[in-house]
Amino acid sequence: MAGRLEGKVAIVTGAGAGIGEAVALKFAREGAQVLLNGLPDDPVEDVAEAIRRMGGQAAVHLGDVSEEENARECVEACGRAFGKLDILANIAGVLVELAAVEDYDIFQFDYTVKMNVRSAFLMTKFAMPHLQKTRGNIVFAGSEAGFNGTPKFSPYGGTKGFIHAFCKGVAGEGAQHGVRANCICPGAISTAWTHKGEGVMDAKTEETTVMAAMMGRRGTPEEMANVVAFLASDEASYVTGALWLADGGVTPAKGMPGEDVPRDLRKEPEFTLPIQHARDGEIGKPLVTKKA
Numbered sequence: 001m002a003g004r005l006e007g008k009v010a011i012v013t014g015a016g017a018g019i020g021e022a023v024a025l026k027f028a029r030e031g032a033q034v035l036l037n038g039l040p041d042d043p044v045e046d047v048a049e050a051i052r053r054m055g056g057q058a059a060v061h062l063g064d065v066s067e068e069e070n071a072r073e074c075v076e077a078c079g080r081a082f083g084k085l086d087i088l089a090n091i092a093g094v095l096v097e098l099a100a101v102e103d104y105d106i107f108q109f110d111y112t113v114k115m116n117v118r119s120a121f122l123m124t125k126f127a128m129p130h131l132q133k134t135r136g137n138i139v140f141a142g143s144e145a146g147f148n149g150t151p152k153f154s155p156y157g158g159t160k161g162f163i164h165a166f167c168k169g170v171a172g173e174g175a176q177h178g179v180r181a182n183c184i185c186p187g188a189i190s191t192a193w194t195h196k197g198e199g200v201m202d203a204k205t206e207e208t209t210v211m212a213a214m215m216g217r218r219g220t221p222e223e224m225a226n227v228v229a230f231l232a233s234d235e236a237s238y239v240t241g242a243l244w245l246a247d248g249g250v251t252p253a254k255g256m257p258g259e260d261v262p263r264d265l266r267k268e269p270e271f272t273l274p275i276q277h278a279r280d281g282e283i284g285k286p287l288v289t290k291k292a
């Protein structure tokens with residue numbers, strides 16, 4: 001049976017870890033040729049190797065796509081490797097500080113806006129002419145935080161609110177060229193971000209983040225990749241401008257409903273993709289502060 005993305009060419013930003021890694025692997029399993037982007041020290045080549053071992057085709061572009069030249073070069077690298085572009089998955093993003101707004105480091109704020117907003121804008125800008133040629137589509141990484149806001153992550157939630165509105169505007173522009181644009185809005189996903197000691201969350205934040213979801217557990221990167229693959233596929237041909245919640249029910253929830261879910265129902269599904277870097281995270285990267 002042919003994969004859902006057979007014959008398609010995709011760019012996945014932030015493909016060296018977490019959700020981006022899973023999206024890259026999922027796209028490849030569904031038959032796409034994939035250009036993987038990540039920061040220079042990210043294990044993007046590992047992910048490309050995993051795709052090649054699966055029998056897929058992957059090329060690598062390393063560079064911070066919040067920088068104009070890197071974003072332009074990323075799109076051009078895809079053209080050189082695979083000759084066209086059908087899907088842009090704007091997954092790259094950062095979560096670098098846990099602090100009330102009065103304490104929030106201004107430098108970290110600027111960095112968050114740059115990495116979450118400017119990167120998605122630049123990649124979309126440079127990819128759009130190519131997507132218009134193939135009647136392709138874009139999938140953005142938004143967040144439930146873009147709807148709900150999240151105390152002590154207020155600037156982060158703000159960047160995701162931008163992504164939601166930006167996605168809808170781009171969808172409106174793209175429709176006249178046959179280009180769709182959608183946004184996945186994850187809740188707490190099992191990457192380094194939601195595990196204390198691996199990202200910026202402390203123990204209390206970790207507990208409330210997970211238990212605020214109706215399902216009382218994190219989602220997995222693969223569960224996000226499944227939704228992204230659907231949105232990117234022709235099966236979603238009538239879906240555009242959509243903010244697609246994949247958040248274990250945290251958005252409509254009240255209180256801590258996860259605590260009432262029996263433990264056996266809180267178990268995360270096993271990976272079926274060869275994921276290696278789900279929880280590599282950001283500690284050790286220059287601007288990340290850890291507040292335990």
Ligand SMILES: NC(=O)c1ccc[n+]([C@@H]2O[C@H](COP(=O)([O-])OP(=O)(O)OC[C@H]3O[C@@H](n4cnc5c(N)ncnc54)[C@H](O)[C@@H]3O)[C@@H](O)[C@H]2O)c1
Nearest residue numbers: 014017018019038039064065092093141143186188189191
């Ligand atoms: N993990 C969650 O709970 C969660 C929830 C909601 C939304 N999201 C969104 O999903 C996306 C991925 O999150 P994750 O948890 O997988 O993060 P992660 O840190 O595990 O992976 C993100 C990867 O993107 C890379 N990256 C960041 N900025 C980049 C840039 N400008 N250029 C190139 N590479 C860049 C990082 O180095 C990292 O390897 C983010 O946009 C995030 O906002 C995550």
